[in-house]
Amino acid sequence: MFLSLHCAVLLAAIFHITTTSSAERSKCAARSFGHDSVVCECNSTYCDTLGTVSLPPLGQYISYLSSMAGSRLEHSQGPIRPNGTGAGRWCVDHKVRHVSPSGLRLTLLPHKKYQTMRGFGGAMTDAAAMNILSLSAGAQDQLLRQYFSKEGIGYTVVRVPMASCDFSTRLYTYADSRDDYSLLNFTLAPEDIHMKIPLLQRAQAMAPQPLSLLASAWSAPAWMKTNDALIGKGSLKGQPGGKEHQSWAQYYIRFLEEYAKYNLTFWAVTTGNEPTAGQITNYSFQALGFTAEEQRDWVALDLGPALRDSSFPHTHVLILDDNRVLLPQWAKVVLSDIHAGRYIHGVAVHWYLDNLIPPGPTLGTIHQLFPEYYLFGTEACAGAGASSPERGVKLGSWQRAEQYARDILEDLNHYVTGWTDWNLALDRTGGPNWVKNFVDSPVIVDAGRDVFFKQPTFYALAHFSKFLCEGSQRVGVSASGETNLEFSAFIRPDGLVVLIVLNRLSSDIEFEVWDPVVGYIPSTAPPHSLLTLAWHTMR
Numbered sequence: 001m002f003l004s005l006h007c008a009v010l011l012a013a014i015f016h017i018t019t020t021s022s023a024e025r026s027k028c029a030a031r032s033f034g035h036d037s038v039v040c041e042c043n044s045t046y047c048d049t050l051g052t053v054s055l056p057p058l059g060q061y062i063s064y065l066s067s068m069a070g071s072r073l074e075h076s077q078g079p080i081r082p083n084g085t086g087a088g089r090w091c092v093d094h095k096v097r098h099v100s101p102s103g104l105r106l107t108l109l110p111h112k113k114y115q116t117m118r119g120f121g122g123a124m125t126d127a128a129a130m131n132i133l134s135l136s137a138g139a140q141d142q143l144l145r146q147y148f149s150k151e152g153i154g155y156t157v158v159r160v161p162m163a164s165c166d167f168s169t170r171l172y173t174y175a176d177s178r179d180d181y182s183l184l185n186f187t188l189a190p191e192d193i194h195m196k197i198p199l200l201q202r203a204q205a206m207a208p209q210p211l212s213l214l215a216s217a218w219s220a221p222a223w224m225k226t227n228d229a230l231i232g233k234g235s236l237k238g239q240p241g242g243k244e245h246q247s248w249a250q251y252y253i254r255f256l257e258e259y260a261k262y263n264l265t266f267w268a269v270t271t272g273n274e275p276t277a278g279q280i281t282n283y284s285f286q287a288l289g290f291t292a293e294e295q296r297d298w299v300a301l302d303l304g305p306a307l308r309d310s311s312f313p314h315t316h317v318l319i320l321d322d323n324r325v326l327l328p329q330w331a332k333v334v335l336s337d338i339h340a341g342r343y344i345h346g347v348a349v350h351w352y353l354d355n356l357i358p359p360g361p362t363l364g365t366i367h368q369l370f371p372e373y374y375l376f377g378t379e380a381c382a383g384a385g386a387s388s389p390e391r392g393v394k395l396g397s398w399q400r401a402e403q404y405a406r407d408i409l410e411d412l413n414h415y416v417t418g419w420t421d422w423n424l425a426l427d428r429t430g431g432p433n434w435v436k437n438f439v440d441s442p443v444i445v446d447a448g449r450d451v452f453f454k455q456p457t458f459y460a461l462a463h464f465s466k467f468l469c470e471g472s473q474r475v476g477v478s479a480s481g482e483t484n485l486e487f488s489a490f491i492r493p494d495g496l497v498v499l500i501v502l503n504r505l506s507s508d509i510e511f512e513v514w515d516p517v518v519g520y521i522p523s524t525a526p527p528h529s530l531l532t533l534a535w536h537t538m539r
Contacts, residue, residue, distance in 0.1 A: 026046065026048050026049050027048055028048040028070075028072045028454075029041045029042070029046065029048065031395075031396075031453070032396060033395035033396050034396075035394050035395060035396040035397045035398075036068055036396070036397060036398045036399060037067075037068045037069075037070065037396045037397065037398035037401075037456050038070055038456075039395050039396045039444070039453035039454060039455055039456075040072060040453065040454040040458075041451055041453055042139070042142055042146070042451060042453070042454060043139055043142070043450060043451045043452075044135075044136050044137075044138030044139040044141075044142060044450065045138065045142075047145075047454075048072065048454075049146070049152075050073060050075070050151065055496075056077060056534065056535055056536065057536075058518075058536050059079060059080055059082070059518070060077055060078065060080060060535065061077065061078060061079075061080055061521050061533055061534065061535035062075065062076070062077045062533070062534050062535070063075070063076050063077070063078075063523070063531060063532065063533045063534075064463065064466075064531070065526070065529060065530070065531050066401075066456070066459040066460070066529065066530045067398075067526050067529035068456075068527065068528035068529070069526065069527070069528070069529075071526075071529070072459050073459060073462060073463075073466075078521070080515070080518050080519045080520070080521055080535055081519050081520050081521070081522070082519040083516075083517075083518070083519050103480070103481065104479065104480060104481060104483055104485075104510065104511040104512070105479070105480040105511065105512050105513075105514055106477055106478070106479055106480075106487060106499070106501075106511055106512070106513050106514070107477065107478050107479075107480070107513075107514045107516070108475065108476070108477055108489055108497065108499070108513070108514065108515045108516065108537075109475060109476030109478060110475050110476070110491060110497075110515075110516075110517070110537065111475075111476070112475055112476030113473055113474075113475055113476075114415065114473065114474040114475065114476075115367075115374065115375075115415045115416070115417050115473070115474055116417065116470075116471055116472065116473045116474075117412075117417055117418060117468050117469075117470060117471065117472045117473070117474075117490070118156075118157070118212065118374070118376065118417045118418040118470060119156035119157045119212055119418045119465070119468075119469075119470050120154070120155060120156065120157060120418060120419055120420070120421075120461060120464055120465035120468070121155040121156060121157030121158050121159065121211075121212070121418075121420050121421070121465075122147070122155065122157075122158065122159070122420060122421040122422065122423065122424040123158070123159040123161070123379070123420065123421070123422050123423055123424060124158050124159070124160050124196050124199060124200060124203075124424060125161055125165060125167040125168070125422075125423050125424075126161070126165075126167060126169065126191045126195065126196070127167035127168065127169075127423055127426060127431060127432050127433060128423045128424040128425045128426070128441075129191065129195035129196045129199050130169075130195065130432060131425040131426055131427055131445040132144070132199060132424070132425050133195060133199070134427075134445060134447035135445060135447060135452065136450050139450050139451070139452065140202075141202075142452075143425065143443060143445075143452055144199070144202055144206055145206060146443070146454065146458075147203070147424065148203040148204075148206045148207045148211070149206040149207070149208075150208045152206075153458070153461065153465050153466045154462075154465040154466045154469070155207075155211075155465055156207070156209060156211060156212055156465075156470060157211070157212045157213075157214060157418060157420050158200065158203065158211055158212070158213050158424075159215075159216060159378060159379070159420050160200070160213055160214065160215050160216075160259075160266075161215075161216060161217070161218060161273075162174070162216065162217035162218070162251075162252075163189065163217065163218070163219075164189075164191075164218065164230075164286060165218040165273070165285070166218075166285040166286065166433050166434060167422075167423055167432070167433050167437075168191065168432075168433075169432050169434055171231070171286065171434070172189055173219065173220070173221045173222075173230070174186050174187055174188060174189065174251070174254070174255065174258075175187075175221045175251060175254075176221055176222075178223045179223060180223075181243050181244075181246075183247065183250055183254050186251070186254045186258075188255075188258050188259075192258075192259075197259070197262050197264065200213070200264055201262065201263070201264070204264070209470075212267040213259075213264060213265065213267055213268075214266065214268045214269070214270070214318075214378065214420070215252075215255060215256070215266050215268070215269045215270070216269070216270045216272065216273045216321055217251075217252070217270075217273065217288070218230075218272075218273045218286035218287065219231075219278075219286040219287060219288045220236060220244075220248050220251070220288050221251075224236055224237060224244045224247060224248055225237065225288070230286045231283060231284065231285055231286055231287065232281070232282060232283050232284075232287070233278060233279060233280055233281045233282070233283060233287075233289060234278055234287070234288070234289060235278060235288065235289035235290060235294065236288070236294075236298075239297075240294065240297035240298045240301045240302060241297075241301040241302065245301070246302050246306075248298075248302070249298070249302035249303040249305075249306040250306055252269055252303060252306065252307070253306055253307070253310045256269075256310070256311075256312050256315065257310075257311070260311070265312075266312070266315055267315070267316060268315060268316035268317070268318055268345070268346075269307075269315060269316070269317060269318070270317075270318045270320075270321035270378060271290070271295050271298070271299060271303065271317065271318070271319050271320070271321060272288050272290060272295075272321060273287075273321050273322075273379075274287065274321065274322045274323075274350065275287075275288065275289060275290035275291075275295060275320075275321070275322060276289075276322055276323075276326065277289075277322075278290065279291075284435050284437075285434075285435045285437065292329070292330045292333035292334055293333055295319060295334055296333055296334040296337050296340045297340070299317065299319070299334070299340040299343055300337060300340040300343070303317065303343070304317065304342070304343025305343075308343070316345035316346065317343055317344050317345055317346075318344075318345065318346045318347065318348040318376060318378070319331065319334050319344055319346075319347055319348065320334075320347050321348040321349075321350070321378055321379075322348075322349070322350055323349070323350050323351075323352050323353045323354075324350070324351075324353075324354060324357070324359070324362045324363060325353050325356055325357050325362070327347070327349070327362040327363065327365070327366050328361070328362060328365040328366050331347050331366050331369075331370065331373075332369070335347075335369075335370045335373060344373060345373065345374065346373050346374040346375065346376050346417075347373055347374075347375050348376050348377075348378040349363070349375060349376070349377055349378065349411075349416070350377075350378060350379040350380065351377065351379070351380035351407050352379075352380075352384065354407055354410070359410050359411065359413075359414040360414065363411065363414035363415055363416060364414050364415065366415075367414070367415040374415075374417045375411075375415050375416045375417060376416065376417055376418050376420075377408075377411055377416055377418060377419035377420055378420050379421075379422050380404070380407065380420070380422060381421065381422035381423065381440060381441065382394075382397070382400040382404070382439065382440040382457060383400070383430060383438070383439045383440035384437075384439045391430075391438060391439070392429065392438040392439065392440065393426065393428060393429065393430045393438070393439075393441075393444055394440060395428075395444060395453060395455065396455070396456065397440075397455070397456060397457075398456045398528060400440060400455070400456065400457050401455070401456035401457050401459065401460040401530070402460070402502065402504050402528065404421075404457050404460040404461060405460045405463065405486075405500075405502045405530050406486060406502060406504070407419075408461075408464055409486050409487065409488050409502060410486075412464075412474060412488045413474075413488050419461075419464070421441075421442060421457075421461060422439065422441070423441045424441070424442075424443060425443040425444070425445050425452065426438075426439070426440070426441040426444060426445070427444070427445055427446075427447070428444060428446055440455070440457070441455070441457075442454065442455050442458035442461060443455065443458060460530060463500055463530050463531075463532045464500060466532075467498045467500075467532055467534060468490055468492070468498060469492060469493075471492070471493045472490045472491065472492045472493070472498065473490060473491055473492075474488060474489070474490050475489050475490065475491050477489035477499065483509070483511070484503070484504070484505050485501055485503055485509055485511065485525060486501070486502040486504070487499060487500060487501045487502070488500055491537065495536055495538070496534055496535070496536055496537075497515065497535050497536070497537045498532065498533070498534050499513060499532070499533045499534075500530070500531070500532050500533075501523075501525050501530070501531045501532075501533070502525075502529075502530050502531075503525035503526065503527065503528065503529050503531075504528060505527060505528070506527045506528065507527055508524050508526055508527060509525045510522075510523070510524045511523055511524070511525070513533060515535070515537055517537050517538050518535065518536075518537055518538070521533065521535070
């Protein structure tokens with residue numbers, strides 16, 4: 001009941017059930033920077049938005065199209081051809097058959113039910129906060145509205161680094177006083193108090209639902225670590241259950257307590273960002289090394305009991321927070337232990353190196369072995385890799401939008417319940433970043449002109465985040481034959497079916513969608529496009 005009501009509230013808030021014409025929506029102010037597509041430029045007074053959008057009545061569908069050619073959530077609406085003719089009749093008597101000219105049919109299989117969704121979002125890093133605050137007050141509000149307001153793209157998840165990461169301008173933790181095991185001098189940083197917290201409060205005030213905040217730490221204080229440094233190869237001193245491990249667990253509690261003073265409570269914490277990075281000699285930025293066995297024992301003996309005995313016993317714990325190539329072995333070690341497993345809720349994965357191993361043996365295997373724990377994507381960005389010629393910002397790159405969409409579809413089709421982008425906003429260089437690890441972002445800020453650019457990746461995310469509210473459940477969908485389309489289908493708690501289709505080819509792909517309950521929808525996926533179709537079904 002709660003999820004259905006929640007989705008209904010979002011439905012009314014985001015879509016404004018009206019008969020307003022889609023022509024009244026504001027359009028993308030397109031700018032080209034020489035890549036394969038365009039960005040949409042926004043300022044303090046203007047930014048493209050869906051505006052008020054009509055939901056389809058029974059018997060109608062709506063579609064939203066974004067493409068390399070420049071479409072950005074372009075709206076259309078049409079009739080669903082009912083059962084008794086065309087596809088529905090063919091399924092009844094096998095005599096009359098109506099399919100698309102290509103012969104491709106995508107059939108909804110609502111009886112096949114899979115995971116329910118938590119949500120989508122991005123990270124409020126120091127760098128993101130600095131970039132947002134570098135704009136005028138009006139442009140700041142405009143940017144936050146694009147992500148979080150009822151006119152925005154429906155972000156419900158915000159990842160918050162605990163102290164500094166590489167997307168900071170300096171190295172710091174909240175407990176830099178040496179040997180302060182009782183954390184008497186634990187203090188939030190100016191970056192939290194003056195930047196991240198005020199922006200999170202503003203985002204929450206704009207959002208039509210409570211935001212799901214997710215905290216991840218990059219490094220323990222140097223004095224707790226074997227290498228006495230925030231960067232490089234180093235792990236916690238001592239053993240799980242010892243004073244350093246206990247103090248590190250209490251550091252999490254103190255962080256949650258301090259943010260709660262600002263009315264910001266966290267849905268979840270991870271066991272630490274990319275624990276394998278802290279096992280690499282000469283690693284260039286903040287890290288804390290853990291093996292799977294060490295993480296298991298720290299959760300069982302320190303973090304789990306600390307949360308249980310705190311004011312935050314219902315805060316979720318997500319393990320790993322690293323690349324899925326580490327699965328299934330890492331999760332087997334941690335989740336097979338009854339003492340650690342009772343404190344854990346899910347497995348957090350990053351998208352880097354996803355091309356090295358398919359999702360079935362990693363994500364799929366973990367779901368089959370441990371179905372009681374959910375999978376959640378906690379970090380992704382394009383343009384990563386210090387030595388890569390593709391590093392940094394590419395304004396208007398549709399190729400990167402396709403990378404996002406493909407990875408999200410692949411994850412969702414293998415039981416992942418949400419997907420979190422990295423920095424909410426970066427500057428034209430892809431920073432600031434103290435170690436010059438510049439990357440791309442869905443929003444790029446040009447503070448000198450008081451504008452920001454919405455990248456194609458922003459719209460790739462929108463095709464999921466705008467339409468898949470919390471509690472939406474993935475259902476089956478099958479293709480009638482071989483196809484280059486990539487797709488996933490969901491039924492929301494309010495009964496709306498959402499089908500997301502990606503075409504990475506340079507040609508049209510015609511197809512039809514068949515819902516056995518209501519009929520069929522003829523459709524075309526243009527070259528290099530992302531298409532979201534939605535319609536009401538009866539259950």
